[in-house]
Amino acid sequence: MPKETFHNLPDGKKQTLMDALQKEFSQAPLFQASISNIIKRANIPRGSFYQYFVDKEDAYFYMLNQMLHEVRERFLGMLEKSDGDLFDAMVTFYQTMTEEDENFHFFKNSLLNMNHKIEKTMSKIFENEQSSEQCARLHASIDKSKLKIEKDEELYYVMKIISAVTFHNLIDRFSKNLSNEQALAQYCKQIDMLKIGLVRD
Amino acid sequence: MPKETFHNLPDGKKQTLMDALQKEFSQAPLFQASISNIIKRANIPRGSFYQYFVDKEDAYFYMLNQMLHEVRERFLGMLEKSDGDLFDAMVTFYQTMTEEDENFHFFKNSLLNMNHKIEKTMSKIFENEQSSEQCARLHASIDKSKLKIEKDEELYYVMKIISAVTFHNLIDRFSKNLSNEQALAQYCKQIDMLKIGLVRD
DNA sequence: ATTATAAGTGACAGGTTGTCATAGGTCAAC
DNA sequence: GTTGACCTATGACAACCTGTCACTTATAAT
Known part of the structure; x- marks a missing residue:
């Protein structure tokens, strides 16, 4: 967490610094980004x-x-718009993540170089830790009657599976530079398979 | 790929170097490992x-x-032993990956800091690229009649889903330091869900 | 004005990487 | 056995990067 000093900064300076961070981390993944670059851009001394x-x-x-x-807010919005259909919401979510908005390169870098710490942080989008209070809203928004789960606890696993597959698809999309159409088709295919199951009855 | 010079090295020296690599990469993930350490250990000059x-x-x-x-060889062996049951083989595979053999720390580091390049390489275990010749043996070993797939191409997606979930579970196991029993139970639960599907009929 | 507390600063030590000029070995050919 | 071509070995070096620290400057409160 940033130190107190950062929060005490006047808004202008804070914003300049944030912009510098944003630029550096959009250009290079965490392990390649350099503090030297950041301070040059933000025009602040090293100390x-x-x-x-x-x-x-x-x-x-x-x-x-x-x-x-x-x-996360966006995702919860999608979930509500799709009447609690988790899978529909995920597909919409997937699409927005592949759109080239201002944060596109930041997320692309993060996904392509995602260690477990980054992943753990990213998973907060689908906040899901067992016995977390924060996830109440998520649980409330999902129409569980559509899911093949018995206990609430099983939703935890459903979310894990879906987010694993979703992140992998995003990474694939970026690393292979697939077109959005191609990538979306593949993703939807996989989502369908998740829904109906992989083994023959 | 290593240069010609490396391959020309006498076996003894090559082995010493490999040991040094193995030690360094078991101690630190790729991005933190240092060449300086490796050459110190292998006792070779920087150049x-x-x-x-x-x-x-x-x-x-x-x-x-x-x-x-x-x-990969081990995995194919498991697949054959379990009569082509992909899911059984995966569970066995998952277990062997959590056993603390000599390569345990190397794989742990790799999994905890897995960027798309590492992941792509690791996925070769379940070699699976569409239209790859190498994957013929995999395809031959899997009993497809047990799977809910129509075209051969769909096996590609099945493998993608399973490997995504498997890698995520391994990462979870390592990052949260779950016990092998706990982790295995969670993994089996998820595999079952994959088999029967996530939505209510 | 005085003092305490917080923030700003840049030179610096200690570390890393990749390169390159130089030195050393091997081998076939003359 | 000398020559030259080729491959390999070597470590000093420039260029970079990080985290620290003694010192300066600002702010606020008494």
Whole structure:
């Protein structure tokens, strides 16, 4: 987490710094991004950076969390719009993630170089930890009657499966540079298979 | 790929170097491993390393591929032993990957810091690219009559789904330090859900 | 004005990487 | 056995990067 000092910063300076972070992390994945670049861009001295953040990771995860908050809201919105149909919402979600908005390159880099810490953070979009309070809203928005689950706990596994497959498809889309149409078709195919199951009755 | 010079090395020296690589990459993930450490361990001068490999990545992927070759053989063996039942074989495979053999830490590091390039390489275990010749043996070993697929092409998606879920479970197992029993139970649960499908009929 | 507390700063030590000029070995041919 | 072609070995080096720290400057409160 950023240090107190960062939060005390006047809005202008804070924004400049955020922009610098955003640019650097859009250009290179976490492990390749450099603090030197960031401070050059933000035009702050080296010492100041360490006044605000513990290190590169700290800054990165701050950014990432900020962005994910929006994404999560968007996802919950989709879920409500699709009357609690998890699969429909996921497909819509998948599509928005492949659209080239201002955060496209940031997410692309993050997905292509996703270690377990990044993934854990990203999974918050579908907040899902067993016994988390935060996930109440998610649980409330999903129409469970459509799902083949008996206990609430099983929803946890459903979410795990779906998010695993979704992230993998996004990564595939980016690493192979598939067209949006191709990638979407593949994703939908897989979602369908998840729905009906993989073994013959 | 390692340079010619590496292959020309006398076996003893080659082995020493491989051991040094293996140790370094077991101790730290690719992005944190250092060439300086490797050459210290292997007791070779800096210039020599670059005589053998293009860079750290080159050395890493050489190692990884070597190891994966064995793993793949093991997996195909399991598949045959379980009479072509893909799901049974996967569960056995999952278990062997969580056993603490000599390569345990190497794979743990790789899984916890798996970018798309590492993942692509690892997926070779379940070699599966559409229109690849290499995957003939895999296709031959799987009893497709047990699967809900119509065209051969659909097997591609089945494998994608299963490997996505499997890798995610392995990562979960390692990052949360679950016990083998706990982790296996969760994995089997998810495999079952994949088999029968996620939506109510 | 004085003092305490917070923030800003850049030179620096210690580490890393990839390169390159130089030195050393091997082997076939003359 | 000398020559030259070719491959390999070597470590000093430039260029970079990170995290720290002693020091300066600002702000606020008494």
